[in-house]
Amino acid sequence: MEAVHDHGHEHHPSGIMRWVTTTNHKDIGTLYLFFSLIMFFFAGSLAMGIRAELFQPGLQFMQPNTFNQLTTMHGLIMVFGAIMPAFVGFANWQVPLMIGAPDMALPRLNNWSFWLLPMAAILLVGSFFVPGGAAAGGWTMYPPLFIQGGLSGDMTIFAVHILGISSILGSINIITTIMNMRAPGMTYMKMPLFVWTWFITAFLLVAVMPVLAGAVTMLLTDRHFDTHFFNAAGGGDPVMFQHIFWFFGHPEVYIMILPAFGIVSSIIPTFARKPLFGYASMVYATASIAILSFIVWAHHMYSVGMPTAAQLYFMYATMLIAVPTGVKVFNWIATMWEGSMTFETPMLFAIAFVALFTIGGFTGIVLAVVPVDIQLQDTYYVVAHFHYVLVSGSLFAIFAGAYYWLPKWTGHMYNETLGKWHFWLSMIGFNILFFPQHFLGLAGMPRRIPDYALQFADFNMISSIGGFMFGATQLLFVIVVIKCVRGGTKATAQVWEGADTLEWTIPSPAPYHTFATPPVIK
Amino acid sequence: MMSNLIKKIGGGLALAMYSMLAQAEYAINFPKPVTVIAGQIYDLHMITMWIIVGIAVVVYGAMFYSILKHRKSVGHKAANFHHNTMIEIVWTTIPLLILIGMAYPATKSVLAMRDSSNPDMTVKITGYQWKWEYDYQQEGFKFMSVLSTPRDQFELKGTAAKNENYLLEVDNPMVVPVGKKVRILLTANDVIHAWWVPTFGIKQDAIPGFIKDSWFKADKAGTYRGQCAELCGKDHGYMPIVVEVKEQADYDKWVAEQKSKSAAATQDTNKVYELAELKSIGEKVYATNCAGCHQAKGEGMAPVFPALDGSKMVKGPKQAQIDIVMNGKAGTAMSAFGKQLSDTDVAAVITYTRNAWGNHTGEAIQPSEIKASRK
């Protein structure tokens, strides 16, 4: 490897070219984070459109097909454009800092992994403007419906390919970095939990992204070259796509939550001023969740009519996942127990994460039970369930991590008052938005419909009000970030009283090059 | 538009508050079951919920106790423990045992709900974009079931007052006798749909090219409603399911009616119709079967659904049009209506499209021509 040398002035281009050509893990982390913020607002505004249309029965703003485009693209962009890149951004910034490495192992690859993303984003966002509009067959892209779509279907498929390549390259980089670049003395079982969770997540990504790529390629050839993989008339099977998709899709769910576990496991000990409870069991629980995630996929498809034995097997396996997940929640609470807690914004988001993610976990148990799921599959109950794990789970963890590390990244403290406002309004808005959706699902409202029977009107209106509140609140976050980048109280190196991982030993803001000489871990 | 939105939100808030005050009935649980299986699901859900409430009390209790007492601002000093093997074993084992306890009743009802053997009758149900077909094969008749809510109630910016069963009403409901085990065979013609009636505790995907089965036995006469539960394209929200459960005698009467209706339809084939007559039948057929894609005024939705108004094919020689309507076009949403509609209806709808809007061929297509084209 090229010798790393310590010098004050780095020879890198300035202006836009700095960002285009950068191989610095901090720059690339920043790019990922801003990219995901932009995508978050784009996909979020699609959700505002959805909630506006569902505010009242009847169609007020758009045709059903447009509505389906919004739900489809909201899902795809949030998953692949907002949540996943945000976590990769955190990994880029934090993994080297937390293991005492000077940079990622493969810096050029790192640059390329990022710059693939805007191309995919252009395809996805651009698909709204081609004849027929964006893909409208749901983010799950089930055939035969997806095959009926227009040009936007192909654009979506290519975007997914590009996003997949980006994720695989990024993951290889993360795995290589963690395996090879740990500071002397940093054994695997001394790595901060955030590093562990990303290590495991990266393996999941490498394993499942090719599966997704295969599935969408088969869609593509079914669309254009009459391959009939998913067409019964040609000897194929539409349900096979669902099996392949969810073989990717279920681990994908954990790809979006394991790094969140890592962030929360960094934050709670800091603000409880007490070491993480059960470090080893946290690592094992993460690994077991990851392994189990490969053998439960068909619980997304109980209603396709699998053999009874298969339904039973998937029910038992799914229930089993609750055990390691429960262990995590218990460990976080045990970490808080007998601590000396303070409640700065990162801690507030982390606690909300534990409380609300648990609700998502509970409804997950309800949904694991086959007969109950038969009733709830494809209803708003499922919508509520996965937003509890993805919004109050993944997204809240992302906010928690952003507030936690912003002082390290920018050298300034963020505005605590605004941060708290952002937290409380998000917390309240989120629950008004999604809690009533459990009731809607139980009462029988299907998901992905632009209009509904009158008995669902009240809860939909409440949910929409919560939605607008939650949506508007996110602008506060942008204000906080911009203010923090531009100035504010100088942050110390330590920043948080109880923080003790390696990144808190270097100055704030973190210098462009860090750990040129590896730190020594006791 | 923004101020409009604000007004709506404000109005909505007021309305929501008002209806809460008025103690409107907010449905917060499954609807009342009418089959044994739906009853089992209801109970399973309640058991699961109570277990969850129990766990939640413990988990949130510990969490909030800790948040209140173990904070720096009340002067609490941090302890330094970071593991305890005993407690970790306990909180891994207890959830495991609870889950095993839950799996037992769940398994029993999975076995019950999947047992479709020894039915009293069988109905084949086919999902189409965007309607259901009920085929009573043993009795020898079948019919389409389409949303019957008037278009002006649900179209964009429609202002007409909404029916009580808005979006949950159909022209021809499925009818079954009370207390009989009805086996349903489900398939689809185009994309995947799902047949779902919540009060029956039944939801089964309808998959093109495959036949899946399920069953229900309704314990109480009445009208029960459900919806398609799998995204199936633009009008996914507009293909409801209505099942009328009747006493045996009423059911038998209904079967007799259906049989004579379908016999009459077969005889019709030989009749020669006037142009005006065909057009008026065709207009109705068009509204229920074609307007979803080709739109009410035949203007279509570019680029996916072509316009029929002014279409070269519609104004050209009739054989090409008979062919596409009868046999559909593979790989597109245009399905083979020959399988779905009677000869008279096909003849009528083709006649209608050839003589509506800006199309004036003046041709009347007779049912006998359609019958001939089936050979």
Ligand SMILES: [Cu+2]
């Ligand atoms: Cu459908």
